[in-house]
Amino acid sequence: MSRSIGFLIAAAMLLTALPAHAMTVFTVGVEDIRYYPHYTTHHGIYTGFSRAVLDDFARERGYRFEYIPLPVLRLYRQFLHGDTLDFKYPDNAQWQQTLRRGDTVYYSDPLAMARDGVIVLPTRETMHLNQLKRLGTVRGFTATRYENEIRHGKVHLSMSDDFSDLMNMVREGRVDGGFGSLAVARYQLEHILKNPRALHFAPNLPYTVVGFRLSTRRHPEIIRELNDYLLRHADRLRLLRRQYGIDPPGRTRQ
Structure with a gap:
């Protein structure tokens, strides 16, 4: 086989492997602490209940989430006053109110209580x-x-x-x-x-x-999609919470 033919075959295989539409990638700032079963990071890898839910939602919508672990206070500052994070998890309007300074933040329904x-x-x-x-x-x-x-x-x-x-x-x-x-x-x-x-x-x-919610300053449309996903897959999420040992949703106070 000549080099030119081999190159053409390799190029065709590469093009076949590529998706028809490039996947939309979002950054999610997460807390760099061990808080399992809700979430944890180990050597920069984010795992736990929240990732299982968010990744499943992203796959369904054709998105990909990149998780950025940060110390808790730095995560607040970077999310609220920086421009590198699309989302923050977990979040709640009742937390660290002095840092929010009236910024408009959109919150999802709770992924977990x-x-x-x-x-x-x-x-x-x-x-x-x-x-x-x-x-x-x-x-x-x-x-x-x-x-x-x-x-x-x-x-x-x-x-x-x-x-x-x-x-x-x-x-x-x-x-x-x-x-x-x-x-x-x-x-x-x-x-x-x-x-x-x-x-x-x-x-x-x-x-x-307290409800653990996904928040954003930029993408309220994604929050609406996530809320729809949480509603449609309520039974699946209930089973997942049980598997992870997460307290079931119920008496929401925040």
């Missing part, structure tokens, strides 16, 4: 709010339902860089409790610490049920 509460040592399980003095959470997170106590100095807020570090702060007694998703805490206790009873949810302390 997170029950956020305070995890404590077993000896503190019956703690009440007036006994809580030191609260920990992940840097950049909003400790919803505790903001007034923090603002008035009744509760001192400590930050960790990762949810695993937060769990260690609670276990070592450096904080009275750690604020975050109970599903994530349950996964960490069962699969990472291998000790499901090492920490408990404090039922007498305030908790909230």
